[in-house]
Amino acid sequence: MELKAQKRVIQGKKVAKLRRQGKIPAILYGGKENPKALTFAKEEFERVYQEAGESTLVDLNVEGKKEKVLITDVQHDPLGKLLHVDLQRVEAGEKLTATVAVKVVGESPIVKSGEGILLTLLDEVEIECLPQDLPSEINVDLSFLTEIGRGITVKDLPIDQTKIKILGHEPEELVLKIDYPQMAEEEEVAPVTEEEAVAAVEAVEEKPEEEVPEELTEKEKKPSPEEKPKEEEKTK
Numbered sequence: 529m530e531l532k533a534q535k536r537v538i539q540g541k542k543v544a545k546l547r548r549q550g551k552i553p554a555i556l557y558g559g560k561e562n563p564k565a566l567t568f569a570k571e572e573f574e575r576v577y578q579e580a581g582e583s584t585l586v587d588l589n590v591e592g593k594k595e596k597v598l599i600t601d602v603q604h605d606p607l608g609k610l611l612h613v614d615l616q617r618v619e620a621g622e623k624l625t626a627t628v629a630v631k632v633v634g635e636s637p638i639v640k641s642g643e644g645i646l647l648t649l650l651d652e653v654e655i656e657c658l659p660q661d662l663p664s665e666i667n668v669d670l671s672f673l674t675e676i677g678r679g680i681t682v683k684d685l686p687i688d689q690t691k692i693k694i695l696g697h698e699p700e701e702l703v704l705k706i707d708y709p710q711m712a713e714e715e716e717v718a719p720v721t722e723e724e725a726v727a728a729v730e731a732v733e734e735k736p737e738e739e740v741p742e743e744l745t746e747k748e749k750k751p752s753p754e755e756k757p758k759e760e761e762k763t764k
Contacts, residue, residue: 529576529579529580529584529586529587530576530586530587530588530589530594531568531572531573531576531586531587531588531589531597532568532569532572532589533554533566533567533568533588533589533590533591534566534567534568534590534591535564535565535566535590535591536553536554536565536566536567537565538553538567539553539565546567547570547611550569550570550571551567551568551569551570552567552568552569552570552573552610552611552612552613553565553566553567553611553612553613554566554567554568554573554612554613554614554615555612555613555614555615556588556590556597556615556616556617557614557615557616557617558616558617558618558619559617559619560619561617564590566590566615570610573610573613574610576599577599577602580599581599581629581664582598582599582600582602582626582627583598583626583627583628583629583662583663583664583665584598584662584664585597585598585618585659585662586598586599586615588615595617595618596617596618596659597615597616597617597618598615598616598618598624598626599613599614599615600614600615600616600626601613601614602614618659620659621658622658622659623656623657623658624656624657624658624659624662625654625655625656625695626654626655626662627652627653627654627655628652628653628654628655628662628663628664628665628666629651629652629665629666630648630650630651630652630653630665630666630668630685630703630704631665631666631667631668632646632648632667632668632669632670632704633667633668633669633670634669634670634671635670635671636670636671636673636674636706637671637674638673638674638675638676638706639670639673639706642709643676644676644706644707644708644709645706645707645708645709646670646704646705646706647704647705647706647707648703648704649701649702649703649704649705650682650697650701650702650703650704653666653682653685653694653695653696653697653703654694654695654696655687655692655693655694655695656692656693656695657691657692657693658691661688661691661692663687663692666685666686666687667686668680668685668686668703668704669686670704673706675706676706676707676708677705677706677707678705678706679702679703679704679705679706680702680703680704680705681699681700681701681702681703682694682697682698682699682700682701682703683699683700684703685703
């Protein structure tokens with residue numbers, strides 16, 4: 529799928545004007561090139577993001593120049609307003625990291641009968657792999673979970689773990705399990721009111737957006753996923 533974007537010269541406080549015009553500021557980083565400030569139509573991005581999420585390669589088209597990217601971060605304010613997007617260049621032959629959703633398929637007989645319930649402990653995992661091995665999602669079949677206490681661990685996830693490395697989790701860590709209904713009772717959490725959400729927005733400290741420098745060091749040209757450059761946005 530394709531995401532059309534334009535180069536962006538407006539930065540800092542002035543990006544608020546772009547948002548009022550229905551445009552979203554973004555930063556493209558990674559690879560051998562310097563970070564690049566971009567913008568795209570809000571509706572265009574939302575359409576692509578709904579389909580691609582953060583685990584599907586996207587064809588970024590910047591004024592006719594195309595390259596493969598991943599959507600790596602989507603920032604919202606406390607009311608859910610879209611503020612800023614981070615994109616990462618994908619180089620052929622170079623490993624990338626991505627967050628992939630874990631989705632259930634099928635139905636456990638014991639859950640269907642009401643004798644047990646499904647507890648989901650991990651609904652997504654971060655992985656490292658080559659671009660061609662990147663799964664859009666990981667589907668887990670529940671139909672063989674026929675007993676209370678049965679579950680699926682990280683090492684059981686149906687992906688080729690010789691090519692795809694799961695980060696931040698031990699092999700024996702549970703992804704989901706079948707348990708007794710009474711074991712899954714959770715305390716009710718009071719929903720956040722609209723007034724509380726508005727107060728949270730007003731309490732956010734505003735910081736100027738970081739300028740994209742013309743010259744970067746070699747380390748800055750190739751940020752790691754943990755240290756990727758981010759533009760700090762001023763919210764209103």
